[in-house]
Amino acid sequence: MRRIKWLLPALYILFVLLPIYWLLNMSFKTTNEILGSFTLWPDHFTLQNYRTILTDPTWYTGYLNSLAYVLMNTVISVTLALPAAYAFSRYRFMGDKHLFFWLLTNRMAPPAVFALPFFQLYSAIGLFDTHIAVALAHCLFNIPLAVWILEGFMSGVPKELDETAFVDGYPFWRFFIRIFIPTIAAGIGVAAFFCFMFSWVELLLAKTLTAVVAKPIAAVMTRTASTSGYELGLLAAAGALTIVPGAFVIYFVRNYIAKGFALGRV
Amino acid sequence: MNGRTPNQKAWWLVMPVVVLVAFNAVIPLMTVVNYSVQETFGDNQFFFEGVTWFEQILHSSRFHEALQRQLLFTAIILAIELPLGVAIALAMPRRGPWASVCLVLMAMPLLIPWNVVGAMWNILALPDIGLLGHSLNALGIDYNFTRQPLAAWSTLIAMDVWHWTSLVVLLAYAGLSAIPNAFYEAAKIDGASAWAVFRYIQLPKMKRVLMIAVLLRFMDSFMVYTETIVLTGGGPGNATSLLSIDLVKIALGQFDLGPAAAMSLIYFLIILLLSWIFYAVMTRDEAQ
Numbered sequence: 020m021r022r023i024k025w026l027l028p029a030l031y032i033l034f035v036l037l038p039i040y041w042l043l044n045m046s047f048k049t050t051n052e053i054l055g056s057f058t059l060w061p062d063h064f065t066l067q068n069y070r071t072i073l074t075d076p077t078w079y080t081g082y083l084n085s086l087a088y089v090l091m092n093t094v095i096s097v098t099l100a101l102p103a104a105y106a107f108s109r110y111r112f113m114g115d116k117h118l119f120f121w122l123l124t125n126r127m128a129p130p131a132v133f134a135l136p137f138f139q140l141y142s143a144i145g146l147f148d149t150h151i152a153v154a155l156a157h158c159l160f161n162i163p164l165a166v167w168i169l170e171g172f173m174s175g176v177p178k179e180l181d182e183t184a185f186v187d188g189y190p191f192w193r194f195f196i197r198i199f200i201p202t203i204a205a206g207i208g209v210a211a212f213f214c215f216m217f218s219w220v221e222l223l224l225a226k227t228l229t230a231v232v233a234k235p236i237a238a239v240m241t242r243t244a245s246t247s248g249y250e251l252g253l254l255a256a257a258g259a260l261t262i263v264p265g266a267f268v269i270y271f272v273r274n275y276i277a278k279g280f281a282l283g284r285v
Numbered sequence: 286m287n288g289r290t291p292n293q294k295a296w297w298l299v300m301p302v303v304v305l306v307a308f309n310a311v312i313p314l315m316t317v318v319n320y321s322v323q324e325t326f327g328d329n330q331f332f333f334e335g336v337t338w339f340e341q342i343l344h345s346s347r348f349h350e351a352l353q354r355q356l357l358f359t360a361i362i363l364a365i366e367l368p369l370g371v372a373i374a375l376a377m378p379r380r381g382p383w384a385s386v387c388l389v390l391m392a393m394p395l396l397i398p399w400n401v402v403g404a405m406w407n408i409l410a411l412p413d414i415g416l417l418g419h420s421l422n423a424l425g426i427d428y429n430f431t432r433q434p435l436a437a438w439s440t441l442i443a444m445d446v447w448h449w450t451s452l453v454v455l456l457a458y459a460g461l462s463a464i465p466n467a468f469y470e471a472a473k474i475d476g477a478s479a480w481a482v483f484r485y486i487q488l489p490k491m492k493r494v495l496m497i498a499v500l501l502r503f504m505d506s507f508m509v510y511t512e513t514i515v516l517t518g519g520g521p522g523n524a525t526s527l528l529s530i531d532l533v534k535i536a537l538g539q540f541d542l543g544p545a546a547a548m549s550l551i552y553f554l555i556i557l558l559l560s561w562i563f564y565a566v567m568t569r570d571e572a573q
Contacts, residue, residue, distance in 0.1 A: 135542075136317055220396065220397065
């Protein structure tokens with residue numbers, strides 16, 4: 020029993036890696052090879068797909084656009100969520116529970132419901148096709164999430180810390196920035212990771228709010244279907260590259276990731 | 286949230302968040318409410334229609350079918366992902382480098398853009414060039430997810446299990462690693478069986494995070510759009526047209542703003558109601 024215990028996680032990881040392997044496999048093939056024959060690994064190993072993406076501006080600007088709005092969103096979400104999460108974890112005020120639940124409802128709003136009104140709203144205020152529009156739109160679900168995660172982490176910090184600081188005569192903001200924020204640094208890292216992740220994977224709103232200038236990589240990818248038939252090799256390479264930023268940030272938060280997914284509540 | 290001091294000035298701390306989220310949520314929501322009670326013939330001419338669209342949607346068999354498919358989908362993926370995720374979390378190493386390796390590898394699907402997830406599964410499942418589709422057909426199983434509703438459903442569910450079971454694993458793992466070793470030692474002295482350890486130590490400790498898992502998986506499976514539209518496009522026919530897909534078909538495909546808006550509101554209210562029930566149960570347990 021104990022000896023076969025590792026089998027289930029191992030099989031599951033195999034299952035997780037299988038589609039990723041197939042994507043990588045295709046990204047190193049030419050489109051002709053993909054369509055012409057069925058091979059478990061590339062017969063004619065080629066880096067041409069990656070070369071095309073990394074040298075053609077219509078491709079790589081897609082990545083830069085995505086990264087731009089994702090980073091903006093992460094900064095805005097975490098910065099605004101910090102004081103709000105502090106208020107929810109430390110103070111009781113009129114309507115606090117209702118407000119908290121109202122924030123959460125926005126995490127539940129299906130993007131499909133908001134796509135058209137968002138397009139009209141951001142067109143009306145002249146932000147259509149800008150990075151900041153997507154960054155602000157993604158705040159709809161990222162701010163509630165960041166507040167939720169940070170509140171969980173903050174509630175784990177004993178209140179005596181705040182009280183001692185206030186008795187010592189610290190003004191609120193100095194205490195908050197100099198003492199409190201460093202104390203929950205791990206929580207901030209995790210919240211930032213989650214904002215990054217959910218902004219990075221979302222496509223519907225990002226696609227609706229952009230046309231040319233701020234077009235995200237995910238929208239650029241749909242182009243391969245329309246212009247030159249199915250460029251499957253290119254599509255696979257572009258898809259494989261979208262995994263890179265995620266894999267990169269996950270490495271930094273690997274020690275906190277489980278706690279983070281539990282929204283700081285363990 | 287226990288032992289908090291009453292302080293009405295705390296509103297100033299939440300104000301920036303409230304303003305930004307309200308801008309993003311209230312204005313679009315009011316736009317939707319506005320459309321849902323009007324008829325338009327283009328040219329920005331609108332006529333008040335009252336609750337006509339709501340009645341139409343609530344009585345339309347199309348909406349009922351999409352809702353049934355949605356509930357079935359959500360029920361199936363919850364029934365698979367929760368037990369599977371908990372079982373994997375129980376079996377995986379709790380500490381050390383192998384635990385990190387497992388966590389990082391398992392978290393991979395969560396960080397892949399949703400349209401890429403759909404595209405990946407599409408090229409994996411295609412009967413001619415996909416590993417899965419090709420292998421199944423080579424084994425003599427007639428499988429073509431673009432033509433057979435059952436195959437389309439199985440592929441869709443396999444994709445969701447692939448995509449999101451890791452979330453349940455991570456949550457359950459977080460709950461398990463919070464259990465002090467002394468608990469296990471005490472159980473060992475008492476000679477408790479593996480089942481008893483699970484039932485009386487591990488499961489109660491995981492309860493809180495599992496509630497979060499149910500809430501998140503429920504909400505997200507109800508909104509699933511991008512992966513499904515890329516994988517099956519809602520087909521064959523309407524077989525895999527879940528609520529989101531059906532809604533976008535009406536709103537952007539046929540440009541029926543009124544019915545689409547009414548459907549949006551009904552759809553949102555269903556999620557809201559069910560999530561509120563989950564949330565109420567969660568916070569009630571917390572208060573105890």
